[in-house]
Amino acid sequence: MKLTGSTAWTLAVTVLAGVFWAVAPALAAETRCGWIANPTPGNWWLTDRQATWIxxxxxxxxxxxxxxxxxDISAGEYVASNGSYGYACACAHVDTTVFDGEPYITAIHSFDLIPLARCEKDPALPR
Incomplete structure:
Protein backbone atom coordinates (compact mmCIF):
# COMPACT_ATOMS: atom_id res chain seq x y z
CA MET A 1 0.00 0.00 0.00
CA LYS A 2 1.40 3.38 -1.01
CA LEU A 3 0.70 6.33 1.28
CA THR A 4 -0.36 9.59 -0.27
CA GLY A 5 0.87 12.90 1.13
CA SER A 6 -2.22 13.55 3.23
CA THR A 7 -2.43 9.95 4.47
CA ALA A 8 1.24 9.97 5.48
CA TRP A 9 0.76 13.31 7.25
CA THR A 10 -2.29 12.02 9.15
CA LEU A 11 -0.41 8.87 10.16
CA ALA A 12 2.61 10.88 11.35
CA VAL A 13 0.44 13.24 13.43
CA THR A 14 -1.42 10.28 14.96
CA VAL A 15 1.82 8.53 15.91
CA LEU A 16 3.32 11.71 17.40
CA ALA A 17 0.14 12.36 19.39
CA GLY A 18 0.30 8.81 20.77
CA VAL A 19 3.93 9.26 21.79
CA PHE A 20 3.10 12.57 23.49
CA TRP A 21 0.24 11.08 25.52
CA ALA A 22 2.44 8.16 26.57
CA VAL A 23 5.31 10.43 27.68
CA ALA A 24 3.35 13.41 29.08
CA PRO A 25 2.64 11.90 32.54
CA ALA A 26 6.35 11.26 33.11
CA LEU A 27 7.12 14.84 32.12
CA ALA A 28 4.64 16.11 34.72
CA ALA A 29 6.25 14.14 37.55
CA GLU A 30 8.19 16.09 40.14
CA THR A 31 10.91 15.19 42.62
CA ARG A 32 9.94 15.78 46.23
CA CYS A 33 12.36 15.31 49.12
CA GLY A 34 11.58 15.38 52.82
CA TRP A 35 10.26 13.36 55.72
CA ILE A 36 8.46 10.12 54.84
CA ALA A 37 6.27 9.22 57.80
CA ASN A 38 4.37 6.08 58.68
CA PRO A 39 3.28 7.03 62.22
CA THR A 40 0.50 4.46 62.62
CA PRO A 41 -0.95 1.56 60.60
CA GLY A 42 -2.23 2.64 57.19
CA ASN A 43 -1.06 6.27 57.47
CA TRP A 44 1.67 7.60 55.17
CA TRP A 45 2.77 11.18 54.43
CA LEU A 46 5.67 12.90 52.70
CA THR A 47 6.45 16.34 54.12
CA ASP A 48 8.59 18.54 51.89
CA ARG A 49 9.22 22.30 51.64
CA GLN A 50 5.76 22.95 50.20
CA ALA A 51 3.30 20.68 51.97
CA THR A 52 2.52 17.46 53.74
CA TRP A 53 1.50 15.18 50.87
CA ILE A 54 -0.94 12.39 51.69
CA ASP A 72 10.45 -1.01 54.24
CA ILE A 73 11.60 2.44 55.40
CA SER A 74 13.11 0.92 58.56
CA ALA A 75 15.71 -0.79 56.33
CA GLY A 76 17.63 2.51 56.05
CA GLU A 77 18.27 5.34 58.48
CA TYR A 78 15.03 5.45 60.41
CA VAL A 79 13.53 6.89 63.58
CA ALA A 80 11.03 4.70 65.43
CA SER A 81 8.42 6.94 67.05
CA ASN A 82 5.54 4.58 67.82
CA GLY A 83 6.65 0.99 68.29
CA SER A 84 7.48 -0.29 64.82
CA TYR A 85 6.19 2.90 63.15
CA GLY A 86 8.20 6.03 62.49
CA TYR A 87 9.83 8.21 59.86
CA ALA A 88 12.83 8.54 57.55
CA CYS A 89 14.21 10.96 54.97
CA ALA A 90 13.53 10.29 51.29
CA CYS A 91 13.31 11.62 47.77
CA ALA A 92 10.56 10.45 45.46
CA HIS A 93 9.69 11.15 41.84
CA VAL A 94 5.90 11.55 42.02
CA ASP A 95 2.73 12.92 40.50
CA THR A 96 0.66 15.16 42.78
CA THR A 97 -2.73 16.81 42.95
CA VAL A 98 -4.78 18.87 45.38
CA PHE A 99 -8.25 17.49 46.12
CA ASP A 100 -10.68 19.25 48.46
CA GLY A 101 -7.82 21.47 49.60
CA GLU A 102 -5.62 18.51 50.60
CA PRO A 103 -2.34 17.74 48.76
CA TYR A 104 -2.08 14.14 47.54
CA ILE A 105 0.56 12.04 45.83
CA THR A 106 -1.23 10.18 43.03
CA ALA A 107 1.66 8.11 41.64
CA ILE A 108 5.15 7.13 42.80
CA HIS A 109 7.58 6.61 39.92
CA SER A 110 10.68 6.09 42.08
CA PHE A 111 11.56 6.26 45.75
CA ASP A 112 14.92 6.47 47.54
CA LEU A 113 15.76 6.67 51.21
CA ILE A 114 18.45 9.27 51.90
CA PRO A 115 20.46 10.05 55.04
CA LEU A 116 18.48 11.55 57.92
CA ALA A 117 21.05 14.36 58.12
CA ARG A 118 19.83 15.79 54.82
CA CYS A 119 16.32 16.37 56.20
CA GLU A 120 17.64 17.41 59.61
CA LYS A 121 19.83 20.12 58.04
CA ASP A 122 17.16 21.45 55.68
CA PRO A 123 15.78 24.64 57.31
CA ALA A 124 12.66 24.50 55.09
CA LEU A 125 11.53 21.19 56.62
CA PRO A 126 9.76 20.94 59.97
CA ARG A 127 11.67 19.32 62.81
Whole structure:
Protein backbone atom coordinates (compact mmCIF):
# COMPACT_ATOMS: atom_id res chain seq x y z
CA MET A 1 0.00 0.00 0.00
CA LYS A 2 1.40 3.38 -1.01
CA LEU A 3 0.70 6.33 1.28
CA THR A 4 -0.36 9.59 -0.27
CA GLY A 5 0.87 12.90 1.13
CA SER A 6 -2.22 13.55 3.23
CA THR A 7 -2.43 9.95 4.47
CA ALA A 8 1.24 9.97 5.48
CA TRP A 9 0.76 13.31 7.25
CA THR A 10 -2.29 12.02 9.15
CA LEU A 11 -0.41 8.87 10.16
CA ALA A 12 2.61 10.88 11.35
CA VAL A 13 0.44 13.24 13.43
CA THR A 14 -1.42 10.28 14.96
CA VAL A 15 1.82 8.53 15.91
CA LEU A 16 3.32 11.71 17.40
CA ALA A 17 0.14 12.36 19.39
CA GLY A 18 0.30 8.81 20.77
CA VAL A 19 3.93 9.26 21.79
CA PHE A 20 3.10 12.57 23.49
CA TRP A 21 0.24 11.08 25.52
CA ALA A 22 2.44 8.16 26.57
CA VAL A 23 5.31 10.43 27.68
CA ALA A 24 3.35 13.41 29.08
CA PRO A 25 2.64 11.90 32.54
CA ALA A 26 6.35 11.26 33.11
CA LEU A 27 7.12 14.84 32.12
CA ALA A 28 4.64 16.11 34.72
CA ALA A 29 6.25 14.14 37.55
CA GLU A 30 8.19 16.09 40.14
CA THR A 31 10.91 15.19 42.62
CA ARG A 32 9.94 15.78 46.23
CA CYS A 33 12.36 15.31 49.12
CA GLY A 34 11.58 15.38 52.82
CA TRP A 35 10.26 13.36 55.72
CA ILE A 36 8.46 10.12 54.84
CA ALA A 37 6.27 9.22 57.80
CA ASN A 38 4.37 6.08 58.68
CA PRO A 39 3.28 7.03 62.22
CA THR A 40 0.50 4.46 62.62
CA PRO A 41 -0.95 1.56 60.60
CA GLY A 42 -2.23 2.64 57.19
CA ASN A 43 -1.06 6.27 57.47
CA TRP A 44 1.67 7.60 55.17
CA TRP A 45 2.77 11.18 54.43
CA LEU A 46 5.67 12.90 52.70
CA THR A 47 6.45 16.34 54.12
CA ASP A 48 8.59 18.54 51.89
CA ARG A 49 9.22 22.30 51.64
CA GLN A 50 5.76 22.95 50.20
CA ALA A 51 3.30 20.68 51.97
CA THR A 52 2.52 17.46 53.74
CA TRP A 53 1.50 15.18 50.87
CA ILE A 54 -0.94 12.39 51.69
CA UNK A 55 -0.07 8.92 50.40
CA UNK A 56 -2.44 6.80 52.48
CA UNK A 57 -4.86 7.42 55.30
CA UNK A 58 -6.24 4.70 57.53
CA UNK A 59 -9.85 3.88 56.76
CA UNK A 60 -9.74 5.20 53.18
CA UNK A 61 -9.39 3.05 50.09
CA UNK A 62 -7.12 5.61 48.41
CA UNK A 63 -3.52 4.63 47.62
CA UNK A 64 -1.22 6.10 44.97
CA UNK A 65 0.00 4.00 42.07
CA UNK A 66 3.45 2.64 42.87
CA UNK A 67 3.03 2.62 46.66
CA UNK A 68 4.96 -0.66 46.65
CA UNK A 69 8.07 1.26 45.52
CA UNK A 70 8.45 2.64 49.05
CA UNK A 71 9.28 -0.71 50.64
CA ASP A 72 10.45 -1.01 54.24
CA ILE A 73 11.60 2.44 55.40
CA SER A 74 13.11 0.92 58.56
CA ALA A 75 15.71 -0.79 56.33
CA GLY A 76 17.63 2.51 56.05
CA GLU A 77 18.27 5.34 58.48
CA TYR A 78 15.03 5.45 60.41
CA VAL A 79 13.53 6.89 63.58
CA ALA A 80 11.03 4.70 65.43
CA SER A 81 8.42 6.94 67.05
CA ASN A 82 5.54 4.58 67.82
CA GLY A 83 6.65 0.99 68.29
CA SER A 84 7.48 -0.29 64.82
CA TYR A 85 6.19 2.90 63.15
CA GLY A 86 8.20 6.03 62.49
CA TYR A 87 9.83 8.21 59.86
CA ALA A 88 12.83 8.54 57.55
CA CYS A 89 14.21 10.96 54.97
CA ALA A 90 13.53 10.29 51.29
CA CYS A 91 13.31 11.62 47.77
CA ALA A 92 10.56 10.45 45.46
CA HIS A 93 9.69 11.15 41.84
CA VAL A 94 5.90 11.55 42.02
CA ASP A 95 2.73 12.92 40.50
CA THR A 96 0.66 15.16 42.78
CA THR A 97 -2.73 16.81 42.95
CA VAL A 98 -4.78 18.87 45.38
CA PHE A 99 -8.25 17.49 46.12
CA ASP A 100 -10.68 19.25 48.46
CA GLY A 101 -7.82 21.47 49.60
CA GLU A 102 -5.62 18.51 50.60
CA PRO A 103 -2.34 17.74 48.76
CA TYR A 104 -2.08 14.14 47.54
CA ILE A 105 0.56 12.04 45.83
CA THR A 106 -1.23 10.18 43.03
CA ALA A 107 1.66 8.11 41.64
CA ILE A 108 5.15 7.13 42.80
CA HIS A 109 7.58 6.61 39.92
CA SER A 110 10.68 6.09 42.08
CA PHE A 111 11.56 6.26 45.75
CA ASP A 112 14.92 6.47 47.54
CA LEU A 113 15.76 6.67 51.21
CA ILE A 114 18.45 9.27 51.90
CA PRO A 115 20.46 10.05 55.04
CA LEU A 116 18.48 11.55 57.92
CA ALA A 117 21.05 14.36 58.12
CA ARG A 118 19.83 15.79 54.82
CA CYS A 119 16.32 16.37 56.20
CA GLU A 120 17.64 17.41 59.61
CA LYS A 121 19.83 20.12 58.04
CA ASP A 122 17.16 21.45 55.68
CA PRO A 123 15.78 24.64 57.31
CA ALA A 124 12.66 24.50 55.09
CA LEU A 125 11.53 21.19 56.62
CA PRO A 126 9.76 20.94 59.97
CA ARG A 127 11.67 19.32 62.81
Missing amino acids: LRTQGRDYEPLGMDRIG
